[in-house]
Amino acid sequence: MGPFAANWLVERINRDYVQQAAVRYARGRVLDAGCGRRPYAGYFTCYVGLEFDRARYADCPADVWGSGMDLPFGDRSFETVFSSQVLEHVPEPWRMVEDMARVLKPGGHLILTAPHIWGLHEVPHDYFRFTSYGLQHLARRAGLEPVEVRAMAGYWVTAGTRFCYYLRRFARGPLKPLVSLFFAPIQLMAWGLDRIHRVESDAWNFLLVARRA
Structure with a gap:
């Protein structure tokens, strides 16, 4: 995936944050709950991928x-x-967070990412959005102690990416190559503006790390 894809920037940011968290916190046997096509398997040494959707990921x-x-x-x-x-x-x-906490060993860590501001996707199975406080609440409710919460960029990345997703609606037929040309400059500009003025309350996504005592 290159910068001429509408979601290139957020995918890159998500991978970078997950990799950093894996290096810092991941130890021993790792469960990936909802592994999909296993894009993060290479970040962990002893990896077990669990998936719910047999039809989609057969x-x-x-x-x-x-x-x-x-x-x-x-x-x-x-x-x-x-x-x-x-x-x-x-x-x-809340039930999923509680069950992830249940299978954690004492001293182990939950590494979790979830969207805050994002459009509907995989409908009709798209139910919630999460603030950083909501994620911490779910962790504490499950008996875990949050040790790190990070906003994945700020307003400009959120706005730039959402604009690219809107433009993608017009990327059909002969217009597709032309529309795709806009994705790279929009996302690069959003990334640059975010480095100058980062408003984390408008982050598209959050990463939570929580520890089981």
């Missing part, structure tokens, strides 16, 4: 199939639990 089988609200593992099975851009698709996200 071409890229997970290690385990099951529900995020009822993980098919015993208590204290993993040193690290990771989940990226999944929680908004879970009808009862």
Whole structure:
């Protein structure tokens, strides 16, 4: 994926933040809850990918199939639990956070990313958006202690990316190459403006790291 894709910038930011968190906090056996096509498997040494959606990801089988609200593992099975851009698709996200906490070993970390300002996607299974305070509340409710919460960029990246997604509606037929030319300068400008004036309250996404005592 290059800068002429509408979501290039946010995908790059998400990968960078996840990789940094993995280096700092991931240890031992890692569960990826909602692994999809396993884009983050290379960031972890002992990786187990769990997926819920057999129909969508049949071409890229997970290690385990099951529900995020009822993980098919015993208590204290993993040193690290990771989940990226999944929680908004879970009808009862507090149950998923509680079950991820259940399978964590004492001293282990949950690494979680979730959207704050983002358009509808994967409808009709798109239920929630999360503030940094909401994510911390869910962690504490599950018996975890937040140790780090990071906004993934600020207003300009959010606005620039949403504008690219809007433009993508016109990227059809003979207009597709022309519309795609706008994606790179818009996203690069948004990234630059965000470095000058970063408004984290308008972040498109948050990363939470929480620890089980």
